[in-house]
Amino acid sequence: MWRQRVFSRVACNILPPNFHRLAFAPMSTQTSPQMLVAVVGVGLVGSEFINQLLSIPVESSPFRLISLSSSSRSVFFEPAKAVTSAQDWKAILSQSNEKPNYETLTEKLSSLRAPSTKVAIIDNTSSSEIAALYPSWLKAGINVITPNKKAYSGDLGLYEAIVSASKESGARFLNESTVGAGLPVISTLKELVATGDKVKKIEGVFSGTMSYIFNEFSTGSPDGPSFSSVVSVAREKGYTEPHPADDLNGFDVARKLTILSRTIGSSSLPSLSSFQSVQTASLIPPALEGIPTGDEFLKKLPEFDTEFDKMRKEASQEGKVLRFVGVVDGIKGDVKAGLEKYPTSHPFATSLGGSDNIIMFHTERYSPRPLIIQGAGAGAAVTAMGVLGDLLKLV
Numbered sequence: 001m002w003r004q005r006v007f008s009r010v011a012c013n014i015l016p017p018n019f020h021r022l023a024f025a026p027m028s029t030q031t032s033p034q035m036l037v038a039v040v041g042v043g044l045v046g047s048e049f050i051n052q053l054l055s056i057p058v059e060s061s062p063f064r065l066i067s068l069s070s071s072s073r074s075v076f077f078e079p080a081k082a083v084t085s086a087q088d089w090k091a092i093l094s095q096s097n098e099k100p101n102y103e104t105l106t107e108k109l110s111s112l113r114a115p116s117t118k119v120a121i122i123d124n125t126s127s128s129e130i131a132a133l134y135p136s137w138l139k140a141g142i143n144v145i146t147p148n149k150k151a152y153s154g155d156l157g158l159y160e161a162i163v164s165a166s167k168e169s170g171a172r173f174l175n176e177s178t179v180g181a182g183l184p185v186i187s188t189l190k191e192l193v194a195t196g197d198k199v200k201k202i203e204g205v206f207s208g209t210m211s212y213i214f215n216e217f218s219t220g221s222p223d224g225p226s227f228s229s230v231v232s233v234a235r236e237k238g239y240t241e242p243h244p245a246d247d248l249n250g251f252d253v254a255r256k257l258t259i260l261s262r263t264i265g266s267s268s269l270p271s272l273s274s275f276q277s278v279q280t281a282s283l284i285p286p287a288l289e290g291i292p293t294g295d296e297f298l299k300k301l302p303e304f305d306t307e308f309d310k311m312r313k314e315a316s317q318e319g320k321v322l323r324f325v326g327v328v329d330g331i332k333g334d335v336k337a338g339l340e341k342y343p344t345s346h347p348f349a350t351s352l353g354g355s356d357n358i359i360m361f362h363t364e365r366y367s368p369r370p371l372i373i374q375g376a377g378a379g380a381a382v383t384a385m386g387v388l389g390d391l392l393k394l395v
């Protein structure tokens with residue numbers, strides 16, 4: 001009971017300062033199951049996740065970090081020799097000459113499963129190739145946790161294969177950080193649905209990058225910083241996808257709406273064959289479509305600043321601001337994302353700052369006033385916290 005209370009506090013983003021002791025202190029005195037953890041992807045979120053995981057004192061932690069993989073290197077240790085130092089793991093990985101081999105990793109992890117030993121892979125990449133491996137991992141009894149949106153918002157076939165592989169083996173897939181980063185959006189939605197509430201509509205600002213950009217760019221005043229400069233800052237702050245165009249084309253929001261829509265699983269919503277079925281209004285000037293690297297994209301973006309200036313001026317003349325919003329409407333059967341104008345008195349104009357997301361659930365129970373979740377919706381610390389929160393749900 002005490003532990004359940006602590007975990008639900010994690011889900012509510014209220015971490016007490018002595019959280020690690022509270023959560024795990026009694027575990028050293030009981031024969032608790034251990035969780036062997038393999039991390040794939042050690043970029044911004046992956047590195048922060050490892051640091052948060054390793055900040056749990058090893059003597060009270062149920063987790064053993066036994067494998068790390070970047071796109072070019074990999075390490076694997078026996079559980080007794082697991083990585084324990086937040087200072088050393090980067091050097092350990094960079095000195096490895098092993099290339100990642102996910103077939104071998106699957107076999108090794110699966111062979112380590114035992115009644116008192118669970119295994120989990122944490123996918124901190126944005127790779128579709130890695131996402132395509134989830135069904136095989138789940139079938140092998142490996143739990144999958146990820147902030148990567150590719151699997152849950154990609155082809156419906158992959159999503160269905162994930163759901164059925166999880167049912168077949170009992171291994172779980174958890175994806176809290178795919179929507180609203182660490183904010184408890186997925187867990188809240190799952191609870192609403194599982195307890196029989198009817199979700200009528202979900203609407204809000206779902207992109208930390210878009211939120212940051214328009215909170216800075218469009219404040220109601222006709223002037224302000226250039227569009228390209230705020231996009232660059234959003235990237236420096238770690239809010240954007242590896243390629244910022246994946247945010248500006250609206251696909252990141254379309255992916256999140258697809259995930260929410262599939263999590264609701266209602267027959268009144270369109271069955272989305274992938275995130276590309278979402279009506280999405282891209283902000284990418286046609287001339288910048290298909291640029292392969294983020295650096296090149298950002299170099300060319302200033303050429304289009306005057307177009308965005310014009311949109312800001314027009315909104316300001318109407319007493320409005322620009323915000324990029326998304327809607328999953330179970331009544332109208334609509335799922336869409338795009339740039340909208342809101343009066344300067346609207347909550348999307350007055351209450352958002354930084355990378356804040358705001359998500360409003362209109363349900364049968366939460367009606368006429370919606371259930372609202374708001375807070376930072378991007379950034380390594382909050383995203384990794386959502387991933388670690390999911391891992392805690394497994395122990």
Ligand SMILES: NC(=O)C1=CN([C@@H]2O[C@H](COP(=O)(O)OP(=O)(O)OC[C@H]3O[C@@H](n4cnc5c(N)ncnc54)[C@H](OP(=O)(O)O)[C@@H]3O)[C@@H](O)[C@H]2O)C=CC1
Nearest residue numbers: 041043044045070071124125126127147148242378379383
């Ligand atoms: N940043 C944020 O605020 C949020 C991010 N997310 C999601 O979290 C995930 C990670 O984002 P972020 O950390 O910002 O991105 P990064 O680009 O910083 O990290 C991604 C890492 O994935 C690695 N990678 C790519 N392919 C493979 C592979 N096949 N095997 C192993 N590693 C691979 C890359 O490694 P290498 O460098 O070796 O190529 C890279 O370091 C993304 O899916 C993103 O959508 C979700 C919510 C918020």
Ligand SMILES: N[C@@H](CC=O)C(=O)O
Nearest residue numbers: 207208209239240241
């Ligand atoms: N690029 C995304 C990161 C989180 O999902 C965003 O800006 O929201």
Ligand code: NA
Nearest residue numbers: 176179181183
């Ligand atoms: Na979340």
